[in-house]
Amino acid sequence: QSVLTQPPSVSAAPGQKVTISCSGSSSNIGAGYVSWYQQLPGTVPKLLIYEDDKRPSGIPDRFSGSKSGTSATLGITGLQTGDEADYYCGTWDSSLSAAVFGGGTQLTVL
Amino acid sequence: EVQLVESGGGLVQPGGSLRLSCVVSGFTFSNYEMNWVRQAPGKGLEWVSYIRRTGSYVYYTDSVKGRFTISRDSAKNSLFLQMDSLRAEDTAVYYCARDLDGSGRAFDIWGQGTMVTVSS
Numbered sequence: 001q002s003v004l005t006q007p008p009s010v011s012a013a014p015g016q017k018v019t020i021s022c023s024g025s026s027s028n029i030g031a032g033y034v035s036w037y038q039q040l041p042g043t044v045p046k047l048l049i050y051e052d053d054k055r056p057s058g059i060p061d062r063f064s065g066s067k068s069g070t071s072a073t074l075g076i077t078g079l080q081t082g083d084e085a086d087y088y089c090g091t092w093d094s095s096l097s098a099a100v101f102g103g104g105t106q107l108t109v110l
Numbered sequence: 111e112v113q114l115v116e117s118g119g120g121l122v123q124p125g126g127s128l129r130l131s132c133v134v135s136g137f138t139f140s141n142y143e144m145n146w147v148r149q150a151p152g153k154g155l156e157w158v159s160y161i162r163r164t165g166s167y168v169y170y171t172d173s174v175k176g177r178f179t180i181s182r183d184s185a186k187n188s189l190f191l192q193m194d195s196l197r198a199e200d201t202a203v204y205y206c207a208r209d210l211d212g213s214g215r216a217f218d219i220w221g222q223g224t225m226v227t228v229s230s
Contacts, residue, residue, distance in 0.1 A: 035216035037217075044221070044222055045155060046220070047218045050215075050216035056218060086154075088155050090157075090215070091215045098171055099160060
């Protein structure tokens with residue numbers, strides 16, 4: 001059971017938009033920044049979003065992040081088949097004194 | 111080029127030990143906090159441990175406390191994870207990951223991972 005809750009899967013058609021939610025609590029998401037990671041099949045996780053809504057260099061602006069209270073959201077517009085991957089949210093939990101991840105969301109581009 | 115290269119994984123019997131290493135290059139290792147993250151086969155990411163740049167503070171996930179020890183050697187640009195009393199549930203790919211800002215909230219560089227299999 002993950003401390004952060006994500007939907008197990010989402011799907012959308014190419015060119016469409018999808019959002020992935022990440023729900024936490026006042027000791028994790030509510031207490032600081034959230035990051036998002038993309039893990040393409042058979043590859044290493046890659047940082048997509050940090051500090052709730054910032055993109056590392058090289059990450060296209062089709063990827064966006066937002067946060068409200070104890071929930072965060074990853075948005076992906078202009079979906080491409082190459083976006084099919086597992087997506088994870090992450091942050092630090094001050095009560096646990098531990099970094100925590102969501103369980104992951106598998107994105108299917110139909 | 112910024113790079114993290116893990117090694118030390120392998121097959122070990124339950125109750126055994128392994129020491130993972132992560133050699134970094136392309137950045138000043140002593141300026142960054144570091145983490146270990148693992149991923150069991152077919153499962154999601156699980157954070158394992160964090161170490162401050164000075165080594166003064168370390169944190170662990172509950173399931174490994176008392177069994178795993180994180181450490182670092184700036185002279186060797188290396189991060190380590192000593193794993194003792196290994197259990198079947200420790201079977202996973204272990205990644206070392208650089209902490210973006212030391213907060214434990216974002217990991218910007220990941221190694222390719224090293225597989226640890228605990229089985230008799």
